[in-house]
């Protein structure tokens with residue numbers, strides 16, 4: 501391939517031989533259309549009028565009072581579908597159309613990426629198959645139903661533990677037999693080259709808009725930018741706007757689950773080791789024999805034992821700090837943010853808010869912290885209620 505999609509030693513494409521031409525075809529189409537004025541203006545129209553871009557930048561005043569410094573929120577939760585995922589599915593979906601593909605496949609864990617793909621499958625009139633682990637199909641019934649309403653077929657994957665990594669394996673396997681007419685719409689800034697580059701490109705508007713909004717709303721760059729990291733797509737989107745501003749501190753927050761000592765967490769960058777997963781060299785959660793660990797944290801969207809290779813590189817170069825917060829702190833942040841701002845944050849995004857709350861007393865009152873609110877929390881109220889029944893909350 502023209503460029504191998506390496507971020508330092510990370511990334512690359514470790515895939516079966518038969519997929520290499522398909523990945524090369526996507527790379528060539530991306531290189532061609534991402535600079536084509538017609539593609540750009542069509543995508544821009546969809547971002548604005550279908551998804552709801554640009555999203556606002558909001559000064560969370562009451563939450564800022566709680567923590568003692570200035571917190572600004574990038575409102576990706578207001579997008580169609582309730583999260584940043586539609587940025588990526590619109591971009592890749594349009595690319596698939598320009599390539600003349602008629603069918604889409606995608607993997608999903610919690611169902612959020614599956615739903616965002618099913619939505620644009622309906623929008624573009626493309627036959628859509630969503631691969632989902634059987635355990636997740638059971639856990640995420642509402643999303644399965646919504647995907648079917650959009651006309652997508654949900655393929656229940658029973659191999660392994662019936663979760664996201666198994667769904668990705670099966671989607672890749674299916675793709676090898678159907679590369680002619682089928683586009684694999686990958687859900688995060690990971691996987692084999694060129695996906696990390698493509699997904700970052702389609703999530704970049706978050707960072708571009710946020711940077712310009714900071715300059716126009718308070719006349720300077722933020723001191724800190726933070727986002728949650730699952731596979732890393734919302735984070736790379738907002739980080740990309742600030743990574744070349746050395747004065748801006750950048751913090752990625754992973755799922756600490758029940759604590760690192762328990763082994764039940766999703767802290768890939770915090771405690772993972774280098775290996776190959778789903779076509780890329782990156783940090784992964786594995787044992788000494790290379791067996792992948794099951795991840796476990798309160799938000800299904802962060803439940804992935806790998807991470808996008810560019811984050812692995814940003815960690816090793818020291819440009820971005822990665823750390824994790826535990827489930828209890830995430831629930832605290834969910835409650836406090838909702839109580840002070842009347843905005844329900846997704847449990848994924850609540851990880852970034854939990855880290856912000858932990859900075860109380862450590863930052864001066866005029867410090868500006870920018871948080872990417874990757875999604876809304878309506879999908880999570882059942883889980884929150886399970887852990888923190890309303891009747892036990894202070895009045």
Ligand SMILES: *Cc1c(COP(=O)(O)O)cnc(C)c1O
Pocket residue numbers: 583584585612613687688689728729730731732733734735801802846848849874875876
């Ligand atoms: C899927 C999801 C995430 C995690 O995915 P990334 O690729 O790391 O962004 C985070 N927040 C929300 C709301 C999600 O739906």
